[in-house]
Amino acid sequence: MMSDSVLWQMVQIVLALVTAPVLTGYVRWLKARLNGRRGASVLQPYRDLYRLAQKEAVVAHSASWIFRAAPYVVFAAAWLAACLIPTFTTDIFLGPAADLIALVALLAVGRFWLALAGMDVGTAFGGIGASREMLIASLAEPAMLMVTFSLSLVSGTTQPAQIVAFVLGGNVGIEVSLGLALAAMVMVAIAENGRIPIDNPSTHLELTMVHEAMVLEYSGRHLAMIEAAAMVKLTLYMGLIACLFAPWGMAQPGAGWDGIVLGMASFAAKLWVLATALAVFEAGIAKMRVFRYADFLGGALLLGLLATIFLYVSEAV
Amino acid sequence: MLQALSYDLAHLIGATVLMAGFALLYQRRLGAVLNTFSFQALALAAAAAWQAHIQHAPHLYVSAGIALVFKAMIVPVALHWLVERLGIHRTVETALSIGWTMIIGVALVALSILLVLPVTAKAAALTRESLALAMSVVLLGMLMMITRRNAVTQVVGFMALENGLILAAVSAKGMPLVVEISVAFSVLVAMTLFGIFFFRIRERFDSLDLNYIETFRGDRQ
Numbered sequence: 001m002m003s004d005s006v007l008w009q010m011v012q013i014v015l016a017l018v019t020a021p022v023l024t025g026y027v028r029w030l031k032a033r034l035n036g037r038r039g040a041s042v043l044q045p046y047r048d049l050y051r052l053a054q055k056e057a058v059v060a061h062s063a064s065w066i067f068r069a070a071p072y073v074v075f076a077a078a079w080l081a082a083c084l085i086p087t088f089t090t091d092i093f094l095g096p097a098a099d100l101i102a103l104v105a106l107l108a109v110g111r112f113w114l115a116l117a118g119m120d121v122g123t124a125f126g127g128i129g130a131s132r133e134m135l136i137a138s139l140a141e142p143a144m145l146m147v148t149f150s151l152s153l154v155s156g157t158t159q160p161a162q163i164v165a166f167v168l169g170g171n172v173g174i175e176v177s178l179g180l181a182l183a184a185m186v187m188v189a190i191a192e193n194g195r196i197p198i199d200n201p202s203t204h205l206e207l208t209m210v211h212e213a214m215v216l217e218y219s220g221r222h223l224a225m226i227e228a229a230a231m232v233k234l235t236l237y238m239g240l241i242a243c244l245f246a247p248w249g250m251a252q253p254g255a256g257w258d259g260i261v262l263g264m265a266s267f268a269a270k271l272w273v274l275a276t277a278l279a280v281f282e283a284g285i286a287k288m289r290v291f292r293y294a295d296f297l298g299g300a301l302l303l304g305l306l307a308t309i310f311l312y313v314s315e316a317v
Numbered sequence: 318m319l320q321a322l323s324y325d326l327a328h329l330i331g332a333t334v335l336m337a338g339f340a341l342l343y344q345r346r347l348g349a350v351l352n353t354f355s356f357q358a359l360a361l362a363a364a365a366a367w368q369a370h371i372q373h374a375p376h377l378y379v380s381a382g383i384a385l386v387f388k389a390m391i392v393p394v395a396l397h398w399l400v401e402r403l404g405i406h407r408t409v410e411t412a413l414s415i416g417w418t419m420i421i422g423v424a425l426v427a428l429s430i431l432l433v434l435p436v437t438a439k440a441a442a443l444t445r446e447s448l449a450l451a452m453s454v455v456l457l458g459m460l461m462m463i464t465r466r467n468a469v470t471q472v473v474g475f476m477a478l479e480n481g482l483i484l485a486a487v488s489a490k491g492m493p494l495v496v497e498i499s500v501a502f503s504v505l506v507a508m509t510l511f512g513i514f515f516f517r518i519r520e521r522f523d524s525l526d527l528n529y530i531e532t533f534r535g536d537r538q
Contacts (some may be wrong), residue, residue, distance in 0.1 A: 302422075
């Protein structure tokens, strides 16, 4: 029903915002534990955001309106994208409004504004961060599109909700292509979220930072927006992987309360598994040299390409 | 349904072997190359065991065992030992950049699929796909032999190529066991010979970079 989907959309809009900091906090806490530190509480990101929001925003003299507008645009793009992906139910109002390709475009808008803001003030770090971000994006985006194409070749649609319905309908066996697409998607997600081995989210070392270099000039509520956007984006990618490759447990349109509760529980479980895997992976691996990004993301692109090639093999048989 | 599952799983394991072939191309360090090769042999053993199960051909379990013991354990351990002895466990030089190698690799996979599918139009679906996968693995092994300069990685490329041959053999029905055993032993003998040659080459040229040999032969001035 229409009213149901509006209600679940509202729930998801709030959910995306509320779960994002605790997810980031959990990854940080687990990483700290694995590194032999005690680690801050999983609620620390909420406190950080609150603290930043209270502080005065200092803006450089040379900054234009782009610098001031960018945090809000970046945050809005990430938040909107997070609302479009089915998480606990496919019955969301905005679901039919955007498909995976629109999602890629929406994320590109956020990235574009962040890179603009990085260059706006005219510091060296902002420029280097923006140029690296664009290098990563130019490779990660085609890889993500290849994943999208192979998924839509399997299911015949680019709508996430319909892909979920297709997979849950038992139409898909163990497909090699889906495995390859999953691997490519995970690599893209790692790169896009600036996680190790591409970028270290907690570094402030001049030569290695990408995301941090772009947002170096931000403070106060602007920084809070950018940080929140990064957290929402992490949740968004985990939600996307869970939605496309492990949609089991998700509520379908017409499901009752029990279906919704089951959907929420399974979504929480999937996030927990993915966040744990991310923390363990990050704790066990070293950061990559900047010059090797192309190899890593080129690998993701080729995996996506192979996924599509294998689909044609299966078709031909 | 069960038929479809066994088919999907065989396909999946074959693709894992192929992915390991790509991972071999991607690795730069000798230790990582050897570990990846060991993983590929492990996947090959799994493929052989699964084929033995679905074809009801017990002798393929022997092939799986051979792959597991010789190729996943003895050969990598021996090569690790060699690399350690020769003191070359630092880096791998590539003649071609990793990105280009991977692109050529994907082109080779597409080529082998285009080649195998029309030729085997009358064969069973399972055999066709496995043959396409196996041929890709063979071509990737060749590519690795071409693009690497270090003698040890060239040998690993050769072994990966042979993995592809075994993959093709186990997926075709009626491959006699004696052939596989003899192939496995000849590979082992080849590895021993390679080991001796490594020492000889290094004694002579102070390096395992085969560039020096090309100059010595007069291929390059």
